Amino acid sequence: MEQNTNNNPTTLSGIQNGVRNGAEYIASLQDGRSVWIDGERIDDVTTDPRFCGAVQSIADLYDIQCNPANEEKMTFISPTSGKRVGRSFMLPRNADDLRLRREMMKTWMDAVGGMMGRTPDFLNVMVSAHASAYELFSVGGEQFGENILNYYEYIRDNDLALTHSLVSPDIDKRLPMYEQPGDMVMRVVRETDEGIYVSGARSVATLGPLANEVLIMPAAAKFPLVEDAEDFAVGFACPLDIPGLKMICRPSFPTKGGFANDPLSSRMDEMDAVLWFEEAFIPWERVFIYRDIKAVQSVIKSPSGPHGSHQSGTRSLAKMEFLLGIAYNLVEINHSRFPNVMVQLSELVAFVETLRALIRVSEVDCIKGPGDTVVPYEQPLNVIRAQYPAMHARALEILQFLGAGNVVVAPSVEDLNSENGTEIKRYCAGADIPAERKMQMLRLAWDASCSSFAGRQNLYEKFFSGDPWRNAQMRGERYPGAREAQDRVWAFLDRNAEWDEKINGK
Ligand SMILES: Cc1cc2nc3c(=O)[nH]c(=O)nc-3n(C[C@H](O)[C@H](O)[C@H](O)COP(=O)(O)OP(=O)(O)OC[C@H]3O[C@@H](n4cnc5c(N)ncnc54)[C@H](O)[C@@H]3O)c2cc1C
Known part of the structure; x- marks a missing residue:
């Protein structure tokens, strides 16, 4: 596991600090990543006016987390490193843990007025949940369960910021994802003893240019259960600066005058990007699902x-x-x-x-x-x-x-x-x-x-x-309280019919 090199070695309680501060976060983005906007490649997202305001807003969150006065609220002790790490990585054991985690997240959210949807706590929570259910990944092979668990510990103990992409662009909605024209949907193109290679597009990755890593998971809910789709049944994570990965961003919001004139546009544009992979290499230890429809269906059950x-x-x-x-x-x-x-x-x-x-x-x-x-x-x-x-x-x-x-x-x-x-x-x-x-x-x-x-x-x-309509359809189909409510209505009808028979003789 890579070592955390943060500059805040101890906390108030004397326990070693495992969280990053804002400056460390900013430095971590200066890695030569391939970010494109308005037709040009950006040298450094931390200084480009279209990105730097939002970078600073995320950096502020890391500083809040590092403030010794916030130690107990924002962090907990990593069971592997023994250092203080971000509380959004905590695996909650009871209702009070959930409250504590929410109070941590609320502190971050209040700092940005809730205007950034993909602050790092979002994926910290999601990956932690996947790790808690690592056995679901083992359906595709024991190593995949171990991989997600190791990855969780890696991002927790190094306090990395993640984005994720769960959907593929589509051109013709009559066709399933694996039959979309133009070979443009991201898929596995080859494998070696060291890892796999992927090519094609994934959208939308909010925070992409401002994150350290991306988590790619299949769009599980509508993933077609057919063999032809296996090249697309892949889940993995990778740093955003790997060769063969570029991020193509939407235009940023118009702001000439900075914070005073455009307080949200200038500081809270977390940015949305399409990820374009071109023979990008992913080592096996970062692969969580590999060409396996059953594993995709298993991982859907992750909390x-x-x-x-x-x-x-x-x-x-x-x-x-x-x-x-x-x-x-x-x-x-x-x-x-x-x-x-x-x-x-x-x-x-x-x-x-x-x-x-x-x-x-x-x-x-x-x-x-x-x-x-x-x-x-x-x-x-x-x-x-x-x-x-x-x-x-x-x-x-x-x-x-x-x-x-x-x-x-x-x-x-x-x-x-x-x-x-x-x-x-x-x-x-x-x-x-x-x-x-x-x-x-x-x-x-x-x-x-x-x-x-x-x-x-x-x-x-x-x-x-x-998709809100598909989500609503699933909520309607799967509501667990429906059966009990239905039975209560039948019982009401039966009970009163009996009474009617007794009193009125019919
Ligand atoms: C601002 C923003 C940020 C986002 N950030 C992220 C992110 O960080 N990571 C991520 O993974 N995703 C992100 N998403 C993507 C999000 O997951 C998708 O937008 C969502 O799943 C819908 O997919 P789509 O955009 O391709 O819409 P479409 O699938 O193109 O749907 C468009 C419309 O057509 C309808 N429709 C489409 N297909 C059918 C069908 N077969 N039957 C009936 N109706 C249909 C839909 O109901 C909808 O009204 C983001 C989206 C937005 C808008």
Whole structure:
């Protein structure tokens, strides 16, 4: 196993530190990775203006984790290295562990206002869940179970940031993934004693250019159970700087003036990329599923889904609280506490409190997982996944109603400091605060509800955990409470029919 080389050797409690700080994270991205955007290859994502704001936001999270005052909240002791490692890697043994893990994740999510979906805790939680269920991987051969377990320990003890890609691009939706034209879907192209070679595309990898490694897993839920698909039945992880891997990014969000003008676009663009593999080499020890449909079907049973939803539910709560905070501030700066405005705020309150309750129920009602772990109760988290896109869209609409013309005329810092500044400061002043302060809030409200950043957030909430219609179909098909509810209805009919017979003789 590679050694952690972080510069923070001890923590307050005197235990060796195994977590990275922000500077170490930033340095880890300066590895010659092949990142493409706007038709050009980027030399260094940590300095390029289209990426560096988000890099700094993730670096800040690592610094929060390293702060000695946060030691107990953000870390736990690695059972293998004996060092303090990130708490999102913890394998929860009871409901209280889930609470502790959520409090750690909430700390990170509050720092970014819930505006980044793929902060490293997301995949830390998912890979930990896979490792807890390593035997499911062993269906394809014992070594694959060992590989996922070793990989989990490796990323935990080296505090790496991961992205993942679970879907392939498709050209013709009438055809299954393995028959898509153009040989462009990622697949295994050959193997050697040392490892495998893969070629083709995977999408979408959010955070790709800002992560250390990528986890590739088959799109299990709709994976066709046919032999022809075996080249596509592959799961592995690799660093993002390996030869033969390039990341092709969407355009970044337009921001000329940095944080003051575009507080979210400039700092929270976690970026989405397509991964293009060209004969990329993956050593055997990083392969978790290999040309094996049965293994794919086995790994579907891993509890990574509910654990991942525990993280994304926590993020949803942090984000809704952040949006609620903006909304109340918009009302306060204008003194617009009118009844219709309060009704809209009460909708946001209902969203926040519903999310909080659902997350808590998932922890308190956790179920037994693999080994001696627990898994959050999935149903309340499924409700978040189902309902959050609509809650989020409505929250943005409420911000638009509250912000109205104010957000659209909110000037830039350059305007405020220009020769028109005196006039602007007069007509943009808040009821109790100067124009400069009010403008900060209005620019934030604009970026959260109206900008292209906000549009992408809305899209993300709809699709980040897969096709919402297929997910809803599965939730309907598999709801475990259905049988009991149905039987109760039959019992009600039978009981009252008996009574009817006794009283009325029919
Ligand atoms: C902003 C963003 C970030 C993302 N980040 C990640 C990430 O980090 N990692 C990752 O793995 N994935 C990520 N995703 C991808 C996500 O998993 C997919 O978007 C999702 O699974 C849907 O697949 P698709 O985009 O190919 O949509 P499509 O499959 O093209 O679906 C488009 C529409 O067509 C409908 N449709 C498609 N096929 C059928 C069919 N056979 N029958 C009926 N209706 C159909 C769908 O319901 C949907 O409405 C991200 C997506 C977005 C938008």
